[in-house]
Amino acid sequence: MVYHAQTVAKELTNGGNLDQARGYRNTHIDPITINANGSIAPITMTYEGLDQVKNLDAYQTGGIPASTIAWDSGIQDAYDSSSGVRVVDLTTDNSKGQKLSNINDGEWTSLSNVDFGAKGAESMTVNAAGRAGGTIEVRLDSNDSAPIAVVDVDASD
Structure with missing residues (x-):
């Protein structure tokens, strides 16, 4: 079952950084069971949703696009176009993929279940530029690690 809920709005207004609900919605996906007689069993809506279909291959050709996101903080919304991370096409036909832009202090994105293989990664490549410069921190398992x-x-145009 796929449905929208105002989970994000509730989190941001209950101890979060918003003073009022703004209608933020996010998609939830939960499994359904079809009974032998064709009826649908009662569905329990959860925050957990379904398991990830497969691990992300850290070594895939071309790398993992920056616009691949499992969780984030600061993605731009329709309520305030002056702030928030934006996902932008690199070309008008999107033949060269996407980038993240307008990233501000404290905003982040994360991935889930990235497979680094048995040996693990020894290095990584980052393509980044920023008018004001900044720092990218890579963490494993948690935003707090x-x-x-x-x-x-470096700052650049």
Whole structure:
């Protein structure tokens, strides 16, 4: 079952950083069971949803696009176009993929179930630019864990 709920709005107004609900909605996906007689069993809506279909291959050709996001903080919304991370096509026909832009202090994105193989990664490549410069921190398992890599991004046009 696929449905929208105002989970994000509730989290942001109940101890979050919004003083009022703004109608933020997010998609939830939960399994359904079809009984032998063709009827649908009662469905329990959850925050957990379905399991990820497969792990992300950290070594896939071309890398993992920056616009691949499992969770985030700061993605731009329709209520305030002056702030928030934006997903932007690199070309008008999107033949060269996408990038993230307008990233501000404290905003982040994350991935889930990235497969680094048995040996793990020894290095990574980042394509980044920023008018004001900044820092990219790479963490494993949690936003609160210590960074395993820090990439300084020089100020540029």
